[in-house]
Amino acid sequence: MQFEEVGLRYGADAETLVDVSFTLEEGGFYFLTGPSGAGKTSLLKMLYLAQRPTRGKISMFGQEVTGLARDRLPGFRRRIGVVFQDFRLLSHLTVFDNIALPLRVAGVEEHDLQAPVREMLAWVGLAQRAEARPATLSGGEQQRVAIARAVIARPEILVADEPTGNVDPEMAARLLHLFDALNKLGTTLVVATHDLHLLSRVSRAQMMRLDRGRLSDPTGSLRYPPRSA
Amino acid sequence: MKLPASATAADRRLLPEGRLAGPMPWVIAIMMFLTALAGAAGLGIGAAAVELRQGLGERLTVQIVEANPDTRNAQARAALRTLSKLPEVKLATRVGDAEITRMLAPWFGAGGLGEDVPIPALIDVSLTPEGIDHGDMIAGALARVAPAAHVDNTSEWLGPLARLMHGLALLAAGIVLLMMGATAAAVVLAARGALNTHRATIDTLHLLGATDVQVARLFQRRIALDALFGGGIGFLAGILVILLLGAEISRVGSALLGVGHLPPAAWLLIAILPFLAMALATVTARITVVNALRQML
Ligand SMILES: Nc1ncnc2c1ncn2[C@@H]1O[C@H](COP(=O)(O)OP(=O)(O)O)[C@@H](O)[C@H]1O
Ligand SMILES: [Mg+2]
Numbered sequence: 001m002q003f004e005e006v007g008l009r010y011g012a013d014a015e016t017l018v019d020v021s022f023t024l025e026e027g028g029f030y031f032l033t034g035p036s037g038a039g040k041t042s043l044l045k046m047l048y049l050a051q052r053p054t055r056g057k058i059s060m061f062g063q064e065v066t067g068l069a070r071d072r073l074p075g076f077r078r079r080i081g082v083v084f085q086d087f088r089l090l091s092h093l094t095v096f097d098n099i100a101l102p103l104r105v106a107g108v109e110e111h112d113l114q115a116p117v118r119e120m121l122a123w124v125g126l127a128q129r130a131e132a133r134p135a136t137l138s139g140g141e142q143q144r145v146a147i148a149r150a151v152i153a154r155p156e157i158l159v160a161d162e163p164t165g166n167v168d169p170e171m172a173a174r175l176l177h178l179f180d181a182l183n184k185l186g187t188t189l190v191v192a193t194h195d196l197h198l199l200s201r202v203s204r205a206q207m208m209r210l211d212r213g214r215l216s217d218p219t220g221s222l223r224y225p226p227r228s229a
Numbered sequence: 230m231k232l233p234a235s236a237t238a239a240d241r242r243l244l245p246e247g248r249l250a251g252p253m254p255w256v257i258a259i260m261m262f263l264t265a266l267a268g269a270a271g272l273g274i275g276a277a278a279v280e281l282r283q284g285l286g287e288r289l290t291v292q293i294v295e296a297n298p299d300t301r302n303a304q305a306r307a308a309l310r311t312l313s314k315l316p317e318v319k320l321a322t323r324v325g326d327a328e329i330t331r332m333l334a335p336w337f338g339a340g341g342l343g344e345d346v347p348i349p350a351l352i353d354v355s356l357t358p359e360g361i362d363h364g365d366m367i368a369g370a371l372a373r374v375a376p377a378a379h380v381d382n383t384s385e386w387l388g389p390l391a392r393l394m395h396g397l398a399l400l401a402a403g404i405v406l407l408m409m410g411a412t413a414a415a416v417v418l419a420a421r422g423a424l425n426t427h428r429a430t431i432d433t434l435h436l437l438g439a440t441d442v443q444v445a446r447l448f449q450r451r452i453a454l455d456a457l458f459g460g461g462i463g464f465l466a467g468i469l470v471i472l473l474l475g476a477e478i479s480r481v482g483s484a485l486l487g488v489g490h491l492p493p494a495a496w497l498l499i500a501i502l503p504f505l506a507m508a509l510a511t512v513t514a515r516i517t518v519v520n521a522l523r524q525m526l
Contacts, residue, residue: 050436050526070523072438088433103438143230149437 001047001157001187006056008042016215019035020056024190026156031184032192040192041161043210045141047158049073059141061156068108069157078106081155081187083163087146089134092222095145096121096130097128102153120148124178147175157188164195176201236254241399253419254459257412259458261506264408265467266410272495278394282386287319289364291352295377298347304440305350313376315361317356324351335484364388416452420517423448435525445518449511458512460503468499513520 001024008017015040024030045051047059048063058066065076079103089098099120100129103113121127124144134142143166150158160179164172172195180202183189193199199207209216289306295301305323312321329348354367368380424431431444476492491499 042238048436051526070526073526074438074440077436082436084436088436090433092430101434102437104433105437105443120522165251 002010002057002059003046004059006046006053006058007047008039008051008206009054010097015054016213017046017053017210020048020213020215022208022215024157027183027186027188029179029189029202029205030191031202031205031207032190032210033196033199033207036194038210039213040194040210043208044082044159044161044190044192046078047157049077060103078102078153079151080175081153081158083146083150083158085165085192086160087134087142087195089142089145091134091147093134094131095126095137098134098145099148099152101149116152120152124148140168140171143167143171143175146176152180155187157190158182160189160191162192162194164193164198169197172198174203232282237424237445239435251419251422253415254455254462256415257456257459257506257510258463258466259504260361260408260415261463262467263463264506265464266321266470267404267408268496268499268502269467269471269491271398271405272498273491274394274401275398276394276495278391281391287356287358289354289367291354291371292379292381293350293377294379295349296347296364301347301377303463304377305352307374308352308371308378310344311370312352312354312367315367315370316381317359317367319355319357321352321354324353360434367423385521409505409509411507412456412484413509414512416456416510417517419455420448420452420514421521423452424521431522432525441519441522444522445515449514452514453507453511457503457507460506460510460522464503471499 003020003022006017006020007015009015021042025168032043042051042181046053051069053066056066057064060081061076068076089103093101096117100113100117103116115143118130120128121130125146126141126144129137129141134145137145140209143163147160147163150160158179160229163179164175167175176198179191191198230497291312293301293304293308295304309321309323312318329351333348356363360521364380371378371380434444
């Protein structure tokens with residue numbers, strides 16, 4: 001996963017992201033931090049192929065995707081799991097069906113997806129709420145549904161945008177533990193957060209910091225707290 | 230273990246349940262109602278026009294009204310020669326005097342008119358189908374060789390009537406086509422509306438790796454079912470009216486307007502209308518949705 005001199009401009013405004021370059025190692029754990037409005041969500045959107053850059057080059061899975069044809073996008077998107085900042089749960093579907101969505105999109109047979117979805121429900125502690133609608137869940141429960149949906153299809157990269165924004169510290173710790181477990185199974189993680197407490201909890205995590213559209217640590221070698229000056 | 234069919238049932242759950250298309254099914258119902266009526270009227274009138282032309286239009290009678298029997302016979306022979314050379318004429322035969330006398334008997338008694346009252350010579354002409362509208366030309370050709378010939382031209386009044394009926398049938402066909410166009414337009418509007426309503430769902434499905442075809446299939450199936458629903462209702466209402474009207478027309482005894490006893494082929498054509506509407510809606514919805522999806526990322 002590589003960004004080279006990537007710039008993003010919405011409309012005629014000044015560039016939201018300027019000269020962003022970095023390389024993510026396979027199996028790495030990355031935090032993306034920065035103040036609100038710095039461009040974290042914008043960067044992640046390009047990462048999960050919801051937004052094309054205005055300039056620069058993005059490559060992933062050994063292929064340049066910047067100008068990828070529309071009909072080739074689904075194949076790449078299925079290899080990336082996303083926890084959206086606003087969850088994007090489908091309100092007309094039950095918790096079960098929301099979590100099953102990526103498997104159904106990938107064409108998994110109905111009888112083959114029952115077990116993995118049940119397992120995932122148990123894993124995020126929502127086994128009792130399988131038939132509930134998202135609107136009847138608390139913010140934290142919705143977040144866990146969003147996470148379960150993001151990981152059910154065993155993506156190679158998991159992108160999470162402020163995944164602890166809606167939960168209490170205890171739940172945040174549990175979610176982070178969950179991410180940690182996934183990362184240990186080989187999934188590359190990119191987690192955007194402005195919650196500095198989180199950063200210290202995964203010792204091997206690397207930090208990328210965005211400030212007004214510029215990435216201040218392109219190599220991702222800085223940790224929080226900094227190892228040494 | 231679930232049945233394979235449940236995969237599509239789950240697929241169907243990807244969009245919210247219920248009607249997708251708002252008032253579209255009802256617009257299609259109205260359209261289908263009018264289409265069925267126009268179609269039946271057009272087919273009925275068309276069939277009647279064909280019957281009319283074939284039954285009456287292909288015949289023509291030439292009278293030669295001439296007091297002098299020699300002149301009359303000479304002109305009759307000349308007229309027969311001329312007629313038999315015309316490509317529009319299939320067969321021209323002189324009606325024998327005995328036959329004429331027999332035809333006149335009901336009016337003038339068995340004794341006939343007597344020697345002193347001249348009987349016109351009659352020529353019975355069958356026309357080819359192409360000759361039906363050329364009565365005037367035939368009369369013109371005869372006027373040169375048989376000045377006393379008078380063409381009793383059924384096509385003189387039948388022609389305009391047949392043309393009127395033909396025109397009405399064409400108009401009905403035009404209305405059916407316009408209805409199809411309006412149905413397609415209604416589907417386009419409904420599909421766009423549905424896409425807007427479900428834009429967030431579509432974006433999410435896309436980001437989870439759904440292809441345009443997968444997304445389009447969801448809408449297409451719903452819209453097709455809605456169209457079939459609307460089309461079915463409009464169609465049933467239309468058929469009901471056609472049957473009632475047909476019965477009324479038969480009761481009036483207007484055999485001339487063959488409506489009310491549509492030929493089986495016409496019924497078949499009308500019966501496929503709702504399925505045609507569904508196919509049209511499906512194709513239109515698919516094109517609309519796929520085109521709209523292409524604008525998204
Ligand atoms: N779709 C958009 N259109 C226009 N401006 C946008 C859009 N998305 C984000 N922005 C702008 O880009 C900047 C960065 O936003 P965002 O990436 O959401 O930052 P963060 O996630 O770090 O809070 C903000 O100024 C925001 O207003
Ligand atoms: Mg954000």
